[in-house]
Amino acid sequence: MMKVRELQDDPASGGRKAGLNTRLAHSGFDPAEYHGFVNPPVVHASTVLYPDVATMKAHSQKYRYALWGTPTTDALEAALTELEGAAGTILLPSGLAAVTVPLLAFLSAGDHCLIVDSVYGPTRRFADKVLRRMGVDVTYFDPHEANDIARLMRPETKVVFLEAPGSNTFEMIDVARVAKIARDGGAVSMLDNTWATPLFFRPIEHGVDLSIHALTKYPGGHSDVMLGSVSANSSTYARLRENQMIIGVNAAPDDTYLVLRGLRTMGVRLARHGDTAMRLAQWLESQPSVAEVLHPALPSFKGHELWKSQFDGASGLFSFVLRADEAAGSRFIEALKIFGLGYSWGGFESLILMVDLSDRIYAKKPEAGIVIRLQIGLEDYEDLQNDLRMGFAAAGL
Incomplete structure (x- = not known):
């Protein structure tokens, strides 16, 4: 089978780059390299043997120790690197680890870190509890004022951490502009890209240095695995990989395989997630008990134009403002039969929670x-709509 990256060199393709779903189906592993099997081997390993002392001293064989990689981790890293347009990718045991490892790699005592205020809550907790204890000064900035962060930059600012859209409230920023401000100020830019996946947004193409993902979400897609990744450009990848190995964390083979398997169908699943979510968002806008729907793809959303100018699509996670107090909100949530009350998102099942x-x-x-906040799964639109109707009725809305 021809490798996907070679398709554009095939005269029959006319030089056209393979489409995203084709790349998802075939990236990262060539069956010809392993007896024709279409899936990579799941390598359970720690020790790797060397043929002789000279090879061990020179580190001249491909695999040295499982922490440094196996054929299984190589396959997923290669697929994500291609999708992100990156120089390289590392895998980590959770999405939060994918946030913390690059921050640890590029920050030291005395440094300053700028973080968008709409960031994922555990990222903030790490910054407040660990980075500050390490002697890193942390400043949060208003996502609506992101274009003006040059005034917050200092000589010691080493990292600008972004998330677009923002967690739970989905604020948008001009990513390329903010990444340029960071670069001009001598800082590394990082962006949590979990909401969009590389199908809808590729941060590195917009000047961001490191693109972070909770692979637990859409790439895994089945609510049964924890994994994270960081894809880096050529100026940051070596330092990122070195620090990963110094810290000593990598991904387990079975988890890696499950995410690689999920990646193959992510395109068709995301289309379903996104379509149903958009229909529900439009319907919710018409409900008298809904004050506002926070979905970047809605023309009524404050950051819609920014979203439209940068993103290729929308996923299945969005929020809305319910005209109710917490007691009525609890009745609304607890009356639902299909939407489950739980954290995470990106799986096959719809979820709901009250945002703090x-x-x-x-x-x-x-x-x-x-x-x-709603996570829209793969259920039928009409069933989800009726479930929300029941919630409104139970809350007296």
């Missing part, structure tokens, strides 16, 4: 009510 904005500096609880 108490840790945010620039986004406070809306006066109109409470923020409800």
Whole structure:
């Protein structure tokens, strides 16, 4: 089988780059390299033997020790590197580890780190509890003021950490502009790209140095695995990989295989997630008990134009403001039969939770009510709509 990256060199293709679903189906592993099997081997390993002392001293064989990689981790790393347009990718045991390892790799005592205020809550907790203890000064900035972060840059600013859209409230930023400000100021830029996946947004193409993913979400897709990744450009990859090995974390083979398997169908699943989510978001806009729908693909959303100019699509996660107090919100949630009450997202099942904005500096609880976050799974639209109707009725809305 011809490798996908070679398709554009085939005269029959006319030089056209393979489409995203084709790349998802075939990236990362060539069956010809392993007896024709279409899936890579799941290598359970720690020790790797060397043929002689000279080879061990020179580190001249491909695999040295399982921490440094196996054919299984190589396959997923190669697929993600191609999809991201990166110089290389590392795998980590969770999405949070994919956040913390690059921060540890590029920050030291006395450094300054700028973080968007709409960041994933555990990222903030790591910054406040660990980075500050390490002697790193952390400043959060308003995502709506991201274009002006040059005034917050200092000589000691070494990392600008972004998330687009923002967690739970989905604020948008001009990623290329902010990445350029970071680069001009001598800082490395990182972006948590879990919401969009590389199918809908590729941060490195917009000047970001490192693209972070919770592979637990859409790439895994089945709510049965924890994994994370960081894809890096050529100026940051070597340092990122070196620090990963110094810390001593990599991905387990079975988890890696499950994510690689999920990656093959991510395109068709995301299309379903996104289509149903958009229909529900439009319907929710028409409901009298909904004050606002926070979905970047809606024309009514404040950051819609920024989203449209940068992203190729929308996934299945969004929020809305319910005109209710917490007691009515609890009745709404607890009346649902299909939406489960739980963290995470990106799996086959729909989920719901009440958003806590108490840790945010620039986004406070809306006066109109409470923020409800929906993860739209693969169920039928009509069933999800009816489930939400039941919630409204139970809450007296």
